[in-house]
Amino acid sequence: MNKCEQCIVRQLSSLRELTRDELIRISHCKTSKIVKRGEVLFNEGDQVNGVFCIKDGVCKVSKMSENGRDQVIKLITKGDLLGERSLITGGSSNLTARALNDMEICFIPKDEIVRDLKQNNNFTMSMLKDLATSLRDADEVIVDMAQKTVKQRLAETLIHLDNKFPKDDEGYIDVYLTREDIANIIGTATESAIRILSDYKKKGLINFKGKRIIIQDVKGLERIAQKY
Amino acid sequence: MNKCEQCIVRQLSSLRELTRDELIRISHCKTSKIVKRGEVLFNEGDQVNGVFCIKDGVCKVSKMSENGRDQVIKLITKGDLLGERSLITGGSSNLTARALNDMEICFIPKDEIVRDLKQNNNFTMSMLKDLATSLRDADEVIVDMAQKTVKQRLAETLIHLDNKFPKDDEGYIDVYLTREDIANIIGTATESAIRILSDYKKKGLINFKGKRIIIQDVKGLERIAQKY
DNA sequence: GGGATTCTATGATAAATATCAGTTTTTTTC
DNA sequence: GAAAAAAACTGATATTTATCATAGAATCCC
Numbered sequence: 001m002n003k004c005e006q007c008i009v010r011q012l013s014s015l016r017e018l019t020r021d022e023l024i025r026i027s028h029c030k031t032s033k034i035v036k037r038g039e040v041l042f043n044e045g046d047q048v049n050g051v052f053c054i055k056d057g058v059c060k061v062s063k064m065s066e067n068g069r070d071q072v073i074k075l076i077t078k079g080d081l082l083g084e085r086s087l088i089t090g091g092s093s094n095l096t097a098r099a100l101n102d103m104e105i106c107f108i109p110k111d112e113i114v115r116d117l118k119q120n121n122n123f124t125m126s127m128l129k130d131l132a133t134s135l136r137d138a139d140e141v142i143v144d145m146a147q148k149t150v151k152q153r154l155a156e157t158l159i160h161l162d163n164k165f166p167k168d169d170e171g172y173i174d175v176y177l178t179r180e181d182i183a184n185i186i187g188t189a190t191e192s193a194i195r196i197l198s199d200y201k202k203k204g205l206i207n208f209k210g211k212r213i214i215i216q217d218v219k220g221l222e223r224i225a226q227k228y
Numbered sequence: 229m230n231k232c233e234q235c236i237v238r239q240l241s242s243l244r245e246l247t248r249d250e251l252i253r254i255s256h257c258k259t260s261k262i263v264k265r266g267e268v269l270f271n272e273g274d275q276v277n278g279v280f281c282i283k284d285g286v287c288k289v290s291k292m293s294e295n296g297r298d299q300v301i302k303l304i305t306k307g308d309l310l311g312e313r314s315l316i317t318g319g320s321s322n323l324t325a326r327a328l329n330d331m332e333i334c335f336i337p338k339d340e341i342v343r344d345l346k347q348n349n350n351f352t353m354s355m356l357k358d359l360a361t362s363l364r365d366a367d368e369v370i371v372d373m374a375q376k377t378v379k380q381r382l383a384e385t386l387i388h389l390d391n392k393f394p395k396d397d398e399g400y401i402d403v404y405l406t407r408e409d410i411a412n413i414i415g416t417a418t419e420s421a422i423r424i425l426s427d428y429k430k431k432g433l434i435n436f437k438g439k440r441i442i443i444q445d446v447k448g449l450e451r452i453a454q455k456y
Numbered sequence: 457g458g459g460a461t462t463c464t465a466t467g468a469t470a471a472a473t474a475t476c477a478g479t480t481t482t483t484t485t486c
Numbered sequence: 487g488a489a490a491a492a493a494a495c496t497g498a499t500a501t502t503t504a505t506c507a508t509a510g511a512a513t514c515c516c
Contacts, residue, residue, distance in 0.1 A: 139322060178463065
């Protein structure tokens, strides 16, 4: 069994507020798991009876729209927590999580987390701060979705991906997204996303080989994302 | 000075978790205020050094998009809290709040709330639950903005307004929104909102006299909002 | 390693939505 | 209560985006 103490997730998430004793207890009840690319961590409507710690890999968290298209709400990556919101609201998940590549995760049962939330106010406060920040980010997304064009949103998403993910040896953004995934992040038709990507490539803003994308002109993309 | 104990806001918000003693302390440091229609409670970028309790009236909370259009994120009404998120994240507000009609509000200084958050875990947990629920709602909004047509979003907004606000003697929804406000809720041009409203009126789904709107066929609106 | 499948790409067209211009109506203000 | 300002409305047109159809490229899978 791996120690939680040195875990990357502990360093980056609210779990850093747990005391040594609490951490030891968590260490003993957590379970580790490998999730293969394409596999589902949980589905919309599932009861999520705990919190996932992402030790490695990336997953997309999405929600099915009433008209049958999937909307990617966020990408969860190494060091992140997943499922804490459903745990707090108590009900089943409103979102689906699916692995984009092979993942290494731990699962902490609900009761253990709830116990710590009730007893360790620093932990609760840190969680509160995280949620408040997420809400602020959500406001941004809502404004962008409502007011910006598809071209602007794609430019923004490319910048966002460039910031969030590491680069491989040649500088390509290290995340496995199909064109459909990208379209589902910005909320457009796959064909539209493809067309705009090709256009940005032609203009020298980006380059790509298949799914491997590299940003060549961040300033240019920023100009598109901001200027109307 | 009004007692906080019987206040509507206390009944409907996380403040219900405060103990009698905490409430008495809050009672003594809060300030009451009248805000006239059109006045701003706080602007994007302002330091909001406390929490607003809405005793009466309605305000719109919006955010300016980079292309210069205002997006209404939510409507805040009688019984709601306002400003707690900025308080928790610590920084300045990312949103602007403006009164839609005359309002009666109380203001509780930041330090008092923070003190209670640190000492009363029930209060913190309740706040945590509220934020988690708001995040879930935000997910819904993001999906709708990204995937639904303007017609669908307007239908949805009308249903939403019908649920959220009381009705006057004749059954009209009791909220003062211009056509531009409505357009800024659904994220479209004012002219588009006007056209679709007229269309819905012609189809007998709604009726309106000026800003006073009445829903005549909820089922019909639901069908539009859901079916693609 | 070759067939099946999924993914990417492109053109043609249709549909949705924004913009611009101008008019009428309502609301505010003095 | 009249003038000014703001809001609501309508038509014409341009732009954006989705849809449909089809073909080539990459990937998966025995």
